[in-house]
Amino acid sequence: MALDGLGHTYPGALRPVLADLNLSVPVGEHIAVVGRSGCGKSTLLSVIAGLVEPTTGTAAVLDERRPARRLESCALMPQGDSLLPWLSLLDNVAISLRNQRVRRRVARSEAQRMLDRVGLGAWSDARPSALSAGMRQRAALTRALLARKPVLLADEPLGALDAITRAEVQQWLRDTITHTSATLVMVTHDVDEALLLAERVVLLARHEPDAPARVVSTWPGWFGDDRPREVLLGDEDFATARREVLQALARESHLTEGGTDR
Template sequence: MRMSINDVSVTFTRAGSTVEALKDINLSLHEGEFVALLGPSGCGKSTLLTCLGGLMTPTKGEIVVGDSVVENPDPRRAAFVFQDYSLLPWKNILDNVGVGLRFAGVGKQERRQRSQELLEMMGLSQWGESHPGQLSGGMQQRVAVARALAMDPSILLMDEPFGALDEQTRRSLGESISTVLTQNKQTVVLVTHSLDEAIYWADRVIVMSARPGRVMAEVQIRQPRPRPLEFIAQEDFAQLRSQLFLMLNEAMGHDQQANPLEPQRA
């Protein structure tokens, strides 16, 4: 479903002072598009994602999905994959995947069947009866993706989903999830501070600047999806990477000495 972000600004009041997190964001996403929001920490990219999913109302402006303005969370419209997985530790994996369906009043039989399908898609079919504490971080994140996909959402919102994982895990996870998402023709918004992740995944990379968060630039990645891992080793990739690196550097305030990757690890 088409999504447009119209003049969105967000201001917080924190400890008496006003912080401008986002300023005049205008963007539109078409159906099936994969967009990466890239920027230094504090650029408000996660705040924007929170607004897109209706967990927060912008101070100014509006977000429109299809014909309706986003005011409240609706997982069928836009489902979240959170950075810290946030699985419910007292529920087994199958019930975690089906939790949104349960909230939506879907019957037990249908719920379990759908959850099992998704676990198979994620290569976790034999883990249905386990609890989240028994799974590795990468597996838990795949469960969190399955939980979001179970709602069959028009839009998938991912907030640094691989941030907590090691390099090897995020690569292999990236490849498998990428395939699933392309098959599902999902519209995806991915928040990340990793250049590689943004280029490997997205059709379009939006570069944001810090405080107040604004859209600085955008770059189209024309390589068809799903992309093989070898894409990372190709010349195009390297070029895009250096292009984005410079943009990101500028987004951080023109300091030629600063390494744009460094402070974002916080």
């Protein structure tokens, strides 16, 4: 994935939300994008996915710049679970294959296999209303993974969960994405989450009020370290990395204090 000199201005807006943004993500890398609310993180995902065309610069996924081709290569992990209440858990997950014109029987078989793998197989006939928030979110993430797209785009995928459930699903997601070769670009406000789930953490920020956002800093993440989440959170080096990211976020927030978010 390559973003070169990328910028975007929404119709009628007085200023661009993104400008001169450069980012290269090798195939299979997991990155997390952090930044204050309104700095353009969700816009960035929309551009990558081909849902929004950049005003300036270029966006390419697997060397393909055409929006429809970029969209074909991407699966979205949403903030909410987005499960259809009238369908069983199995059919909700199978949608990701049915949308690719896979036959219903084959799609359901693949979905059941995936649900078994992530510990939700016993709930395949249940409606979403019968499941906990954590189970529903795991199902939504499983649906995105089942699509087997080369790029996974995650927009605050765990943002709607309470702290305890979020911690549990973070560990589950960390274990699950270890076994995928897909490229992951995740937006999150949780610095611990960014460090745990990514190989690289990218700070998107403005240098002054009302300026467009750019990539201003990067740090190595801790994805690939197979120690449990609780152990990593207590690690001295992890704590140092967390402090550096939080300090950078605080500096950028101070620089842009008084600006108008979009």
